[in-house]
Amino acid sequence: MLELNKTKYLDSNSILSYRLFLSLTEQFKSSLVKISKTVESSMITGIDNSSLIKNESDYMIELIRAYNFGVHLTLNGNELDIEAVSISSILYKTAQNLRKIAINYGVNVDLNFSGKHNLVLSNSEGLEASLMSLGIALIEALPGHNNNKLNIHLATHRCRYGIVAGIYIEDEFLTNDTLKKGRNLYGKVRQPLTNLSHSASAGVFIADNILSSLNLKLKTSHHKKLYGLGVVLSPISQLELIK
Amino acid sequence: MKEQFNILLVEADKILSKVYSEALGANGYEVRVASSAQKAINLIDEFKPHIIILEPQLSNHSGVEFLYELRSYKDLQDIPVIILSNIPKIEFSTSLDMLFSKLKVKKYLEKDNSSIRDLVDSLKELN
Numbered sequence: 135m136l137e138l139n140k141t142k143y144l145d146s147n148s149i150l151s152y153r154l155f156l157s158l159t160e161q162f163k164s165s166l167v168k169i170s171k172t173v174e175s176s177m178i179t180g181i182d183n184s185s186l187i188k189n190e191s192d193y194m195i196e197l198i199r200a201y202n203f204g205v206h207l208t209l210n211g212n213e214l215d216i217e218a219v220s221i222s223s224i225l226y227k228t229a230q231n232l233r234k235i236a237i238n239y240g241v242n243v244d245l246n247f248s249g250k251h252n253l254v255l256s257n258s259e260g261l262e263a264s265l266m267s268l269g270i271a272l273i274e275a276l277p278g279h280n281n282n283k284l285n286i287h288l289a290t291h292r293c294r295y296g297i298v299a300g301i302y303i304e305d306e307f308l309t310n311d312t313l314k315k316g317r318n319l320y321g322k323v324r325q326p327l328t329n330l331s332h333s334a335s336a337g338v339f340i341a342d343n344i345l346s347s348l349n350l351k352l353k354t355s356h357h358k359k360l361y362g363l364g365v366v367l368s369p370i371s372q373l374e375l376i377k
Numbered sequence: 378m379k380e381q382f383n384i385l386l387v388e389a390d391k392i393l394s395k396v397y398s399e400a401l402g403a404n405g406y407e408v409r410v411a412s413s414a415q416k417a418i419n420l421i422d423e424f425k426p427h428i429i430i431l432e433p434q435l436s437n438h439s440g441v442e443f444l445y446e447l448r449s450y451k452d453l454q455d456i457p458v459i460i461l462s463n464i465p466k467i468e469f470s471t472s473l474d475m476l477f478s479k480l481k482v483k484k485y486l487e488k489d490n491s492s493i494r495d496l497v498d499s500l501k502e503l504n
Contacts, residue, residue, distance in 0.1 A: 174493050332390065
């Protein structure tokens with residue numbers, strides 16, 4: 135009865151953060167199982183799989199870093215530094231970091247943009263954390279797809295509403311509708327985005343949380359013949375003079 | 378000469394499929410991995426597994442859908458299946474009986490609650 139009363143007084147933000155925490159713990163449990171099995175297998179086979187353990191630990195560290203960043207954003211949103219941000223440089227830096235994790239999953243990380251894009255007004259750390267978080271969710275998911283093309287592309291392009299920055303793969307895995315359903319399900323079910331991943335996809339929802347704290351919205355997006363998730367950013371038009 | 382014992386491991390996670398394959402290989406089993414239900418169905422005719430180890434949590438089609446498809450073929454109805462999953466058994470609740478009776482699952486192991494040694498012991502039981 136006491137528990138019921140407690141639940142009654144939780145506001146919707148608290149419930150959302152509990153759900154995000156549950157999604158994160160589910161993802162962590164899965165990573166810890168992988169580490170445990172890797173150690174056990176090495177004890178049986180004598181094969182040195184320490185690089186797998188290191189990379190899985192790095193995966194967990196990146197996810198917790200992004201989660202913590204999202205929590206701080208929610209708590210101290212007003213103190214956020216907004217600055218002119220170069221999307222290309224953020225994508226480049228994120229790609230470098232993702233490659234370290236992608237290698238054990240047999241996934242290639244490519245940059246896919248050409249030409250100059252304007253600077254946008256945003257928070258670089260927030261954008262980087264959300265793209266990183268999204269990227270590691272896709273890296274983990276991709277080997278489980280029917281498609282054998284294990285490439286993820288970090289890309290940017292102009293659209294009617296601004297500049298899109300996103301992460302893309304070569305098969306269509308999500309629609310806006312399935313993403314919407316996933317948003318309602320994460321933290322409640324083990325596999326909220328069944329078309330994307332066999333796992334809890336915590337990285338997607340952590341990215342979603344960070345972006346919504348930055349007043350941005352994660353959406354399904356197309357880039358050339360690629361499908362993915364991206365965010366629309368507003369260019370700073372007055373800086374166009376600086377070229 | 379010892380007969381080759383083929384195991385089809387249906388597991389979406391790249392790292393787990395690698396380490397399970399290595400450990401089972403070291404125990405003398407011939408292991409092939411399918412990372413999705415579709416790939417598993419495609420592989421069965423060619424590889425002719427003696428046992429299937431299945432994680433029901435897959436992308437797109439679930440492992441349960443795979444089991445229904447598998448059992449719909451007359452010649453594949455008797456291949457023993459071991460479920461090796463992140464999903465606790467208790468979450469299947471009423472459908473657990475259906476897994477064992479209708480879909481002929483022989484054993485259910487929870488990944489966080491069973492060792493590779495337990496898996497090898499289960500394989501030996503079914504040999």
